[in-house]
Structure formats: structure tokens, C-alpha cells
Amino acid sequence: MKDGRDGKTQFPYRRVIQWAIVLLIFSYLGRMVWENWGQVKEAPFAFRPVPLVLSTLLFSAFYFVQIWAWYLITLRLGISLPLRETLENWFYSQLGKYLPGKVWLLLGRFYFYEAKGKPKGLITVALYLETVTLVIAACLLFLASLVFFEEARAARPGIPLGWLTLILIVVFVSLHPRILERVLNGVLARVKREPIALPFSYLDMLWVLLVCVFAWGIGGFGFYLFVDSVYPLALKYSLFVAGAVAFSSTLGLIALFAPSGLGVREGALVYLLGFIMPAPVAVILSILTRIWMTLIEIGLIGWYIYRVYFQRDRGRAMSAGRTKKIETPEKERQGNPPRGNEPFHCTISSPSP
Numbered sequence: 001m002k003d004g005r006d007g008k009t010q011f012p013y014r015r016v017i018q019w020a021i022v023l024l025i026f027s028y029l030g031r032m033v034w035e036n037w038g039q040v041k042e043a044p045f046a047f048r049p050v051p052l053v054l055s056t057l058l059f060s061a062f063y064f065v066q067i068w069a070w071y072l073i074t075l076r077l078g079i080s081l082p083l084r085e086t087l088e089n090w091f092y093s094q095l096g097k098y099l100p101g102k103v104w105l106l107l108g109r110f111y112f113y114e115a116k117g118k119p120k121g122l123i124t125v126a127l128y129l130e131t132v133t134l135v136i137a138a139c140l141l142f143l144a145s146l147v148f149f150e151e152a153r154a155a156r157p158g159i160p161l162g163w164l165t166l167i168l169i170v171v172f173v174s175l176h177p178r179i180l181e182r183v184l185n186g187v188l189a190r191v192k193r194e195p196i197a198l199p200f201s202y203l204d205m206l207w208v209l210l211v212c213v214f215a216w217g218i219g220g221f222g223f224y225l226f227v228d229s230v231y232p233l234a235l236k237y238s239l240f241v242a243g244a245v246a247f248s249s250t251l252g253l254i255a256l257f258a259p260s261g262l263g264v265r266e267g268a269l270v271y272l273l274g275f276i277m278p279a280p281v282a283v284i285l286s287i288l289t290r291i292w293m294t295l296i297e298i299g300l301i302g303w304y305i306y307r308v309y310f311q312r313d314r315g316r317a318m319s320a321g322r323t324k325k326i327e328t329p330e331k332e333r334q335g336n337p338p339r340g341n342e343p344f345h346c347t348i349s350s351p352s353p
Helices: 013-035 037-042 049-077 083-098 103-115 120-147 150-155 161-174 177-190 202-230 235-254 264-273 279-335
Strands: none
Touching: 013 037, 013 264, 013 279, 037 279, 049 083, 049 120, 049 202, 049 279, 083 103, 083 279, 103 120, 120 161, 120 177, 120 202, 120 235, 161 177, 177 202, 202 235, 202 279, 235 264, 264 279
């Protein structure tokens, strides 16, 4: 509870409402599994370790490609840091995903770059462009998956290919730097901040968008392999599954009330996977996906922290070892004069008769 201006303690209504929504979503999903437990028992679950390992590696690569996109944005804005510091800041900032309100995810990176002397305005622009390109890339992949997924179009005949094509065109047009600049300056004007200019060309934006689509594609196919490792799924569904996880993750990202998109991502993923499998099975897979992704994120963060500190300690040990080797001969020379200063003795024997 917080103290208001009048000194009285205020009840955290917003926080309670946030967690109430999350609990309602999971209660609905749990009830769905309970009422349809027979479908779960009949589902052909089968554990396959090889696809699981491959899926983990691919989804881990998804994060590094995402870091690449962030680095390209900062490089174009002139606020880039060395790659090691970029990785360090990006991984540390990911811990903010697990706090209510996505602001912690952005503030961590913002303060790190500000501490390095980077302009606040350009840092804000970089975070804005990263969010926009990731969201648009996820939507593009999802729309593309709908184009090639006949079952979804048949279940929703009110969404013809013409409308999907029109949406794709609108998305590409909205990515133009001048349009993004107007939107950003409109937001800045509402918070009484000075307008800024985006030093990006349209080709620059398309290049960053392509990298983000590539990232979602790698992560999406890794997710398909994860699903296939516990629930056999035909390869023809791989694009739709990739689009489904990209779109549901995006909804979880923009849902400010849910920490790390908790509940929102699961609900959207269950709805989309319900087109290709029983809904109760989709609920179980969505929960397993949450655990799988969280373990990957924590594993990558832990790996990087261990790698940084291990290399730092090893570097200190090697430096101390070199210093010791340099000091030891000095002490030996002080206690024992070199052989070159000793007198030279030579004995010549006469030949025997």
C-alpha cells in the first residue's frame, strides 16, 4: 500500500485488478481442461528429446537475432555500444519482463545507455523503433501464416485473402519513417516533450524489419519443434504455429497489466492452437511453453553472467600470474649475481711426452 498526498494509505486497486484478470484467464483455461479431460487422456502425447534440444537451440538463437536488430537500430542512431556491453545490457534488462508493467524492461536499458553518456532522446527513439518493428514483424508473420493456412480461413470465412493483402499493404506503409515520426511526436507532445526527427530511411526500416521477421521465424520454428517434441504435429502447420506464437507473444508484450504477458499469451495461444488440436491439449501446451521459454531466458541470462564473471576472474588470475613471473627473476637477480660478472678461470695443460 502507498501513502497518498493526504498522508492516508491507499489500497492498490490497480494491482489487485491486474492480478484478478490474470487469475480469471487461468481459471477459465483450467476449467476447460477439467471439463474436457477425456480429450487430454486420448491425446497422443510422446516425448522426443531430439526435437526438444533443437527447439531450445533455435529459440535461443531467436534472442541473439533480436539483439542484432537492436544493435542495428542503435548503430544507425549513433548510440551503439561495443557488442559485449550490448549483450550485457540486453540480457540484464530482460529481467524487467517479470515485473508488472513493461516499463521496467525499457527503463533498465534506458538507464544503462544514459550512464554511458548517450542522449536520452535518441535512446527513447531506439526503444520506440525496436518495439514497433518487433510488433509489426510478428503481425506480418502471423498474417502470412493465415494466407497459407486454409483451415483458419475456412473457419473464419469473413476474412478473405483480399483483406489480408490490404492489411499487409497498410502495415508496410505505416512503417515509413515520416509516419512513425509523426506518431512518436504526437505522443511526445501529449507528455510535453520536444519533437524529434528519425534519422532513418525507408530502406533502413525495411532492413531492421526483415531482421525482426527473421528472428520471429527462427523462434517460431523452434516453437513448432517444441510442440512436436511432446505432441506430434505435421510439418505443414509449422508456419501457422510460428505465426501463432509470434502474435500471442506480441499481445502479451503490449498487455501492460500482465507481468511478462502472463495469462494473455496463454489465452491467445490456446485460441490459435485450437484450430489444429483439441483446446484442452492447447492449454497444456501453452503452460508448458511458458515454462520452456522462461527456462531458456533464465538459462541465457545465467550463462552470460557466469561467462562474464568467469572470464573476469580468469583474466585477473592470469594477470596476477604474469606479475608474479616478472617479480620472481628480479628477486633472484638481487640475491644471486649473474654468472657473467664472475671471474673467468682457464687451465691449460701441457701435452704429455
